[in-house]
Structure formats: structure tokens, C-alpha cells
Amino acid sequence: MRIVMFTVVAWASLLSGLITSTAQAQTQAQKDDAKWIVERITGVKWAANDPVMQQAYALAASGNRAGIAALATKQSQFLNITVKNFGLKMSTRDETDQIPLNDFTADIIGVTRDETDARELLYGNFSYLPPNALSDMGAYVKNALQSQQLFSAVDDRKTDFGSQLERSNVQRVLSSSNDAVINPDPAGVLTSQTFMGAHAIAGTNRRVIEYTFREFMCIPIDQWADASAADVRIARDVDRFPGGDNNRYETTCKACHNMMDGFRGAFAKWTYENNTAKYSSVNRGSSDSKGIMNKYNQNSSVYPGGFITTDDSWINNATRGVNLSRFGWRGLDGRNPASAGNGANDFGHLIANSQRFSSCMAKRAFQEVCRKSLADSDFSVYQSMGTQFEASGYNLKKLFQAAALNSRCK
Numbered sequence: 001m002r003i004v005m006f007t008v009v010a011w012a013s014l015l016s017g018l019i020t021s022t023a024q025a026q027t028q029a030q031k032d033d034a035k036w037i038v039e040r041i042t043g044v045k046w047a048a049n050d051p052v053m054q055q056a057y058a059l060a061a062s063g064n065r066a067g068i069a070a071l072a073t074k075q076s077q078f079l080n081i082t083v084k085n086f087g088l089k090m091s092t093r094d095e096t097d098q099i100p101l102n103d104f105t106a107d108i109i110g111v112t113r114d115e116t117d118a119r120e121l122l123y124g125n126f127s128y129l130p131p132n133a134l135s136d137m138g139a140y141v142k143n144a145l146q147s148q149q150l151f152s153a154v155d156d157r158k159t160d161f162g163s164q165l166e167r168s169n170v171q172r173v174l175s176s177s178n179d180a181v182i183n184p185d186p187a188g189v190l191t192s193q194t195f196m197g198a199h200a201i202a203g204t205n206r207r208v209i210e211y212t213f214r215e216f217m218c219i220p221i222d223q224w225a226d227a228s229a230a231d232v233r234i235a236r237d238v239d240r241f242p243g244g245d246n247n248r249y250e251t252t253c254k255a256c257h258n259m260m261d262g263f264r265g266a267f268a269k270w271t272y273e274n275n276t277a278k279y280s281s282v283n284r285g286s287s288d289s290k291g292i293m294n295k296y297n298q299n300s301s302v303y304p305g306g307f308i309t310t311d312d313s314w315i316n317n318a319t320r321g322v323n324l325s326r327f328g329w330r331g332l333d334g335r336n337p338a339s340a341g342n343g344a345n346d347f348g349h350l351i352a353n354s355q356r357f358s359s360c361m362a363k364r365a366f367q368e369v370c371r372k373s374l375a376d377s378d379f380s381v382y383q384s385m386g387t388q389f390e391a392s393g394y395n396l397k398k399l400f401q402a403a404a405l406n407s408r409c410k
């Protein structure tokens, strides 16, 4: 009898010991998870005794991971580090975040902070300006439009610039008389000084198209090239007999140039000269009497039968075969079919409304927060995140939260 009693007591204490240590282990795992979520979203390390971590641990105790992600996006580092780096990488040709804040990235930070529809990043008539720029437009024109100095200045001071950026509900460009005038063809970050400076400088504006697809559709030009479309839009500067070989044109040149030259008309009135983005109706640049930049019709003797640009119309040739399902075109807000448009603003609508844009933003947010990429065969993970992103009204802040909470992130 005494032996039985002893055994029962011994088992009971052993069992309660087990339960206690399991509960402790669970709490530690929850704490680690909470810390991980906060650190991924803010891009910095947090001390366990920081009040923010204490809040995160409390949320973890009730199993509220979404609450932890929301708490993390409230911290200033989310905008000033994570979203800044996300934006910077898309803003220039080098695709690096090791550069100072610029206007392209300020727009992305502002749209994320204010939780507005992220599609506007590609067609919106707005801009996020450094503090005081609105009240001193002269300085803004001189510094921000021309050299981005006002942006790098707030960045250098390591201020919480994310909360200080001011939204202006117009986008401005520099006129020929050096005034800041309303952009007649605004396309969000595509017509920012930084993106134009990276891709519309010299050259033939084909790179603007190439990089819009690289950054916002997450696809390099060789992967969406398609030689099967008719080449009526390929300009006169592209040799149809490179090295005397028409077959080489038909199988290589034509595939890329069909895509780019089809869309390129969108930026026919845009250029970047003298450190400034120029739109021909307000700042002529090197354009003809119709406002078409000379680079569109240069080297015309290479193939005189090629396309001549006379306006800013464009056509979408990426509508065949795998491109159709890959991009998931949905038109331009009912104004136009997905097959054609005029100017940068229409082009931005086409890209932003596509299914691919949503998946691409999901991929970029995932890469920034999770610091890894999924295999190409797992693209469907980004697609379903993209669908959620659309359901949230294209809310970038929520997309970053969803990335950290995704089961594939850890």
C-alpha cells in the first residue's frame, strides 16, 4: 500500500514537471518567433528587454502572429530601412540599395506608409517630397528635381524620413523656363527623376521598357522575348540583316525588339537631358516639331523601311503564347483594351493592372523580408500572396506583413 502511494505521487510529480518544462519551451519558441518576425520586418536587431519586444512577447503568448507583424510595421525602421531598401533596388540600373534616398523610393515609402493603392506607383499623379519642399518649390526644383539632393540630405541626417515625407497630389517636371510645372503625362515612379535618369538618358528609351518589366514584372527581357509577333513597330535603327544574315534578325533581334519597340512609343515624348527628366510639351529637349524625341527616329538609314514614330501610341505585343497567361493582362481600367494605349500613364495602367505586377510585388516583398528567394517552380506562392495583395486594395504594408507570416518565409 505504501509502495503504491509512493509510486502515484512520484508519477504525478514527474508528470507535472514534464508539463511545466513543455510550457516553458513553448514560450521560448514563441518568443523567438516573435523576435524573428519583428527583426525581419524592421531589418534591425532588437534587445529582449526593449518595450517593443515586450509587446511582441505578449502578443505571442496569445498566439497573435498577425498582431506581431502589425506591431513591427509600426516601427520607424520598417519604412526607413526595409521599405527604403525594397524601393532603392528597383530605382536604378545597378539595382542596389547602397545609394541615398531618391524620389522614386520616397514615393514607394509614402504609398506604403499611407496604405494607398500601390498600383498608383505606376500611373499616379502624385509625389512624396522631403520636408519643406512644398513651401519652397524653388529649392525643390533646383535640388530635388535636378540632383535629388534634398532627398539624400534627409537620408544623411538619419532622421525618421519615412514619417516626414509630404504627399503632393501632383507630380511636377521642370519646364523649359525652369519652373516646376504639372507633369502632363504622370506615371508615378516611372516618370520620376530617378527612373528617367537611369533609363531615359541617351540611348533610345528601350531600356525604360526593359526595366519596367524587370522591376515591376520581375522578368528579364530575354525571357518574355517573342519573335512570333508581326514586327511592324520595330524602328529603322534596328538592322534586319545583322552581319548580312536576315535569319539572325528573325530569330534573335526581332524577339526582343518586338516587345520593346511595341511599347516604346509610351515614352516618345520623354527624355532625360541636363540632369532633368523632360516631357516635350513643357520642356522640348531634343525633339521634333511633333514633340517626338529625336532618338526615336535616329539612324534611319540602317533599315529605312522600319517603323517611324510620330506620336506616343504604343501596342502590346506580349499577348501570345506563354506571355498571355504569364502577364495576366486586364486592360487599362476599362478605358482601353490591354492591346494598345497612349503615353506613359496608359502604359503604367497596363502594367499595374496585370496579375503579374501583384505577384512581382509579392516576390520582392518576400525577398526583402525573408532574405531569400523561392525556386521558380514555387512562383505560385508569390501568385497567391499577390491575390491577397489585390484583395487588400493593393496595400503594400499588409503585403510586407503577409510575407513575414508566410509559412515559406522561415
Ligand code: HEC
Binding pocket: 203, 204, 205, 206, 207, 210, 221, 222, 225, 237, 238, 239, 240, 242, 248, 249, 252, 253, 254, 256, 257
Ligand atoms: C535580349 C534582347 C535583345 C536582343 C536579342 C537584341 N536586342 Fe537590341 N536592344 C535590346 C535592349 C534592352 C536595348 C536597349 C539598350 C539600352 O539602351 O541600354 C537594345 C538596343 C538596341 C539598339 C539601339 C542602340 C542605341 O542605343 O542606339 C539597336 C540599334 C539594337 N538594339 C539592335 C539590335 C539588333 C540588330 C539585334 C540583333 C542582332 C538586337 N538588337 C538584338 C535588347 C535586345
